[in-house]
Amino acid sequence: MSLVDDESSHEQQPEEEQPEEAGAEQPGLLTRVEGDAEHGHEAEPGDDLAIPDELPILPLRGLVVYPETAVPLMVGQPRSVRLVDDVVGGDRLVGLVASLDPENEEPGPDEIHNIGTAAAVHRLFRAPDGTIRLLVQGLARIRVDEYTVTEPYLKARISRVPETVESGIEVEALMRNIGEQFRRLSELVPSIPNELLATALSIEDPLQLVYTIATYMRIDLDDAQEIITLDSTVEKLRSALRRVWLRGQSQARSMWAWPEAKSCTGSGGPLCSTAWRNSFSASGTLA
Numbered sequence: 001m002s003l004v005d006d007e008s009s010h011e012q013q014p015e016e017e018q019p020e021e022a023g024a025e026q027p028g029l030l031t032r033v034e035g036d037a038e039h040g041h042e043a044e045p046g047d048d049l050a051i052p053d054e055l056p057i058l059p060l061r062g063l064v065v066y067p068e069t070a071v072p073l074m075v076g077q078p079r080s081v082r083l084v085d086d087v088v089g090g091d092r093l094v095g096l097v098a099s100l101d102p103e104n105e106e107p108g109p110d111e112i113h114n115i116g117t118a119a120a121v122h123r124l125f126r127a128p129d130g131t132i133r134l135l136v137q138g139l140a141r142i143r144v145d146e147y148t149v150t151e152p153y154l155k156a157r158i159s160r161v162p163e164t165v166e167s168g169i170e171v172e173a174l175m176r177n178i179g180e181q182f183r184r185l186s187e188l189v190p191s192i193p194n195e196l197l198a199t200a201l202s203i204e205d206p207l208q209l210v211y212t213i214a215t216y217m218r219i220d221l222d223d224a225q226e227i228i229t230l231d232s233t234v235e236k237l238r239s240a241l242r243r244v245w246l247r248g249q250s251q252a253r254s255m256w257a258w259p260e261a262k263s264c265t266g267s268g269g270p271l272c273s274t275a276w277r278n279s280f281s282a283s284g285t286l287a
Helices: 078-088 171-190 194-202 206-216 221-229 233-256 274-278
Strands: 042-043 054-060 070-077 095-100 115-126 130-148 154-159 161-164
Touching: 054 078, 054 130, 070 078, 078 095, 078 115, 078 130, 095 130, 095 221, 115 154, 115 274, 161 206, 161 233, 171 194, 171 206, 171 233, 194 206, 206 221, 206 233, 221 233
Parallel strands: 054 095
Antiparallel strands: 042 161, 054 154, 070 130, 095 115, 115 130, 130 154
């Protein structure tokens, strides 16, 4: 999954919002206010900030921004630049929703997913070429109910859709499993910084853990959208765990096929051991 949004995007697609390179900015974590329920509770991370019923909608190309994470974006499309200028001059709140087709530079209301994230614009830099780089921080999951304006940019009535956060032995086991698989994956992928690994392994909140790891995993857009669409945090954990495991399997196979892999030269190393390779075998949790 690339860090690029439709109207806002990464540097690869300056016409629309896109995410910056993952290494350029590390994700921030937000404190979430939680309510109680018998078997779980609904998470409402944006309770400390009033989110209006109508928001400007910034379509994202090939990217899903999650609550409780901070992501750098780049905006280049004229309507997106106009949107950002108006947002920064107002309450700095925007709805970030992934486009159905990452190649569509100006998607309409029927070409955008209906589940996304309300976010705050925290920092902004205007480049000489007219593009805008900004840092957005996800606040809460939202559903787009109805588009009210299409020009000069999209606006829609939205509803907050808090996730259900379960607790118990299964949640703890899934968190340990995904943390361990992510640690093993980091041994294969040099682009995963040690600071990110340390941050992920120290997170005690299951929803925050899912969203943090999903932000830095290169997964397909449909898989990334599935994680934000699922209501249950247990289901989100299972989905994210499956993606981490599959990425580890793919990365490990590609390294084993490389006869001159540096990690397996000389005296060998952790990537050469049969036990380490077998650690990526499927478990009952993934079945």
